[in-house]
Amino acid sequence: MANSVNIPQFPQAFWGDSVSLPEFPKLEESIKTDVAIVGGGITGITAAYLLTKQGVKVTLIDAGDLLNGVTGHTTAKITAQHGIIYDELIQHFGEENASLYYHACMDAKQLIEDTIQTYQIDCDYRQEDAYIFTNSDAYISKLQTEKQAYDQLNIPGELSSSMPLDIPVKSVLRMDHQAQFHPLKYLKVLVDEAVNNGLEIYEHTTATDIEYNKHPTIVTRDEHRINCNYVIQASHYPFYDGQGFYPTRMYPERAYIIAVKTPEQFPGGMYINAESPSRSVRLANMDGEDLWLIVGENHKTGQGKSTMKHYEALQQFAEKQFGISEFVYRWSAQDLTTMDKVPYIGSVTKNEDNVFVATGYRKWGMTNGTIAAKIISDRILDKDNPYCELYTPSRFQADPSVRKFTRMNADVAKHMIRGKLEYTNDNVKDLEPDDATVTRVNGKRTGVYKDNDNQLFAVDTTCKHLGCEVNWNSGDRTWDCPCHGSRYSYTGEVIEGPAKEPLNKVKLE
Missing domain, CATH: 3.50.50.60 (FAD/NAD(P)-binding domain)
Incomplete structure (x- = not known):
């Protein structure tokens, strides 16, 4: 597919680019x-x-x-609609605890709202309904079951076959009285x-x-x-x-965000689909203009296809559904999921x-x-x-925690072994500017990045947390660990834990 607009060369989050923060020593x-x-x-x-x-x-x-x-x-959604979660919480924790989870989220929303009112904070706070939608027949029954959980927990919402955002849907579950802001x-x-x-x-x-x-x-x-x-x-x-x-007891996942302007008028609301690949849509305000945030493409950190492909997939989705008049920002995020x-x-x-x-x-x-x-x-x-x-x-919780614990740590072991046994023979001389490769230097697995000035940066790819081998993230120009999610800059500095020390630098002959 020919892209009508270009993806920004460097990742930059909209939030940090639109506010000036104080500096501290x-x-x-x-x-x-x-x-x-x-x-x-x-x-x-x-x-x-x-x-x-x-x-x-x-x-x-x-x-x-x-x-x-x-x-x-x-993506700065202030919501208790955390995907299809409430039926699962009832099954594994009981109705009382599932209700506590919902009320905890709504108490958090109220605390944010009260603080905004107390200090009259201008942070683009807006009350919005939240929607989970699906185009998969397999998820229609799951949304129906989730709506039954809403009713059981007295969560205000509605199940329907349409929503304000004009894209094809087969079923939609709305949660009322949610919000968004500029964090x-x-x-x-x-x-x-x-x-x-x-x-x-x-x-x-x-x-x-x-x-x-x-x-x-x-x-x-x-x-x-x-x-x-x-x-x-x-x-x-x-x-x-x-x-x-x-x-x-946790695993890391990355998600991707693009911020675009479109010819369409945003209808209000916050949206996320039920199936994979994930697609989430909300509106932000940039100097009085609408900025659409398109989010999704979740995957385990350090695993999967070239990360630029995830940005391109979101771009294609936005282009097909809404049209893109300007591609303004792109960035990625990482978070951790517990066993339950x-x-x-x-x-x-x-x-x-x-x-x-x-x-x-x-x-x-x-x-x-x-x-x-x-x-x-x-x-x-x-x-x-x-x-x-x-x-x-x-x-x-014995169910489902034991099974998930086993799967999660088997996956870590798999990537630990695969990284150690991987054989690479890429030639650094053939490396293009703004690209990286994994090779061997004096028998050690080494990651090499070439910047736009043809300067090379080489690091030992062994993660300083528990010794897994990091992989190149082309979308963010980082070295990411597929085991526990540590991330490093192309020079080896820690961006994200659990690693505490930088990767060892390698001298190239």
């Missing part, structure tokens, strides 16, 4: 605080805001720039308020471990220490496992009550991240919270 000394938060996304910033509002001394660190991780690459415009105000309340923020400060004396102490890559009473791991992937075995699809929020292990974790949001971080901040801040403030037990990381 790197931590250069050891310090003391009451609560130390690792991770400057929606969970960390919301928790910092809630705690400092109550007079708690809080320090927040981020390995990179604030709001440049998962939160800065979200960085919202969180920038929370940062300002928390800083006014005494929050200290340090960027480019990587946490590598936790030591215990009387209280937990965060150790940074530069060997500085943050002595505190509580630690909140809001870093997407927990940097400290505490023998909670989180890498074996419910996030892990709470104490990192049963025996460590003062070290918290919040992870496994399954790409629904706006509500899950907000409720995580509320649950953990309530724990620290010694307040009751009705959702603690539902999300506790130490839970273990």
Whole structure:
């Protein structure tokens, strides 16, 4: 298919490009605080805001720039419609817990809405209905069953054969009273308020471990220490496992987003299909103009076809269904899914009550991240919270967790072995600019990237987490691990954990 518009050469998320964020220094000394938060996304910033509002001394660190991780690459839907989930939750957790999940998401939405009203935040907040649609006969009955779950849980919604977005559908399930916003415009105000309340923020400060004396102490890559009473791991992937075995209980997935202008008028609503490949559509505002966000093409990190093919597939979908007058942005996002699809929020292990974790949001971080901040801040403030037990990381549901646990870790083992046995003989001399290859240098598997100035960057492809072999991500120019989702720049620097150290550089002769 001939594309009418060109895909942008470099990935860039719309959210970060449309707002100016404050900058903060790197931590250069050891310090003391009451609560130390690792991770400057929606969970960390919301928790910092809630705690400092109550007079708690809080320090927040981020390995990179604030709001440049998962939160800065979200689709920013504030919704409890997390795919076809409620019938499954009823089957595996019971009706009461399934209802708690819905109400947790709606409480998160209410907290966001109340905060916006309190500070009169201009963040493009809009109430919207959310729609799951399908064109697959196999999913019609699944949507019918999901609607029965809605009725059982008193979730407002409707099952029909049409929706406002004018694309072919066979069945549609609507969830009423959801919302969307510009996440960085919202969180920038929370940062300002928390800083006014005494929050200290340090960027480019990587946490590598936790030591215990009387209280937990965060150790940074530069060997500085943050002595505190509580630690909140809001870093997407927990940097400290505490023998909670989180890498074996979650798997990473990537998704892709394109932002385009079209000749069509957007009808309102937020949309996602039920089947694969995934397709999600929502509207954003760019300088008063409509920007359509087309999302989808989920796959496990470091696995599958060339990642540029995913952007091209979304472009083809948008072109066919709506037409594209301008292709403005493209970017990708990564998130973690737990074995039972419910996030892990709470104490990192049963025996460590003062070290918290919040992870496994399954790409629904706006509500899950907000409720995580509320649950953990309530724990620290010694307040009751009705959702603690539902999300506790130490839970273990026998069905379906055992089977999924086995499948997930068999997949990791498969990629571990395949990477070690893979034989490559690509010639670096034949490499085109802005491309990469995997070859052997002195017998070691080596990744080589050539930039547009014909400069070569070579790295040892062995991931620093558990030793899997990383693969090239052509869409984002990164080296991605197919086992647990660590991601590195083409120079080998860590972009995304659980890896903490950069890839070893390799000298080319």
